Amino acid sequence: MQDILRHINSVEGVIGSAVFNENGAVVDHAFPPLIDAESLHSAAGLVLECTQGLQISRSLDIIDLRYAEGRIIIKAFPGALLCLLCTKNINLPVLNITLKLAVKKLGALLPNIAEIAGETADSSILRLRISHLANRDASKSFDSLGMIAVSQPTSSYISEFYKSAFKKLTLINATAGTSGTFPVMIMKDIDQQFDGTIIVGPGIEKKLQLNEGDNVEIKIG
Numbered sequence: 001m002q003d004i005l006r007h008i009n010s011v012e013g014v015i016g017s018a019v020f021n022e023n024g025a026v027v028d029h030a031f032p033p034l035i036d037a038e039s040l041h042s043a044a045g046l047v048l049e050c051t052q053g054l055q056i057s058r059s060l061d062i063i064d065l066r067y068a069e070g071r072i073i074i075k076a077f078p079g080a081l082l083c084l085l086c087t088k089n090i091n092l093p094v095l096n097i098t099l100k101l102a103v104k105k106l107g108a109l110l111p112n113i114a115e116i117a118g119e120t121a122d123s124s125i126l127r128l129r130i131s132h133l134a135n136r137d138a139s140k141s142f143d144s145l146g147m148i149a150v151s152q153p154t155s156s157y158i159s160e161f162y163k164s165a166f167k168k169l170t171l172i173n174a175t176a177g178t179s180g181t182f183p184v185m186i187m188k189d190i191d192q193q194f195d196g197t198i199i200v201g202p203g204i205e206k207k208l209q210l211n212e213g214d215n216v217e218i219k220i221g
Helices: 002-009 037-054 092-117 136-143 152-162 202-208
Strands: 014-021 026-030 062-066 071-077 080-086 126-131 148-151 168-173 178-187 197-199 215-220
Touching: 002 014, 002 026, 002 092, 014 037, 014 092, 026 037, 026 152, 037 071, 037 080, 071 092, 080 092, 126 152, 136 202, 148 152, 148 168, 152 178, 152 215, 168 202, 178 202
Parallel strands: 126 197, 148 178
Antiparallel strands: 014 026, 014 080, 062 071, 071 080, 126 215, 148 197, 168 178, 168 215
16 A cells, blocks of 8 residues: 555655545555654544535545645545645646556555454454564564564554554454463555554464464454
């Protein structure tokens, strides 16, 4: 997803881009560091209110909000909204060409997290699959710190599920009767095959008696 957002950002005049889901949560973003997570979360809620009020999914394909020094462009696609912060002189016809292809690719990625997780928003228990990096030395590096890792989209998915931000997660292996609470490293530039999974190192796998592919219950620590 990051590759797609960066491609959108490569269009002259685009400052940053983000994908918000239909519940107003940030799925992923490619914004400059000066725009923090709290600001994006607030923006996602405001965008959702705006599009619902205007019924964008029913009647409009795109909203172009113009300000003195810039523009906010919102494009709807199934299950989500693409939000762009742009300069005031962005060439919208040129941008539209990029967006047509981008939303198709983004739309194909959105179901993956929920499908891999095997859960719905109505479930009271969240279960995710265990995975580990092919490079075992890389796994050991954060494993030595007692940490687990998730991708940026997975982090957003968990936050939305529990309606709360988190710094630690509790993993529960009901089959073996083991559990543990660990700090979480959020990995932004990682292959999408890790979306919807919890990345653990060999030490934590052994401690919780887990194998790659096992499902574990996830709670916010």
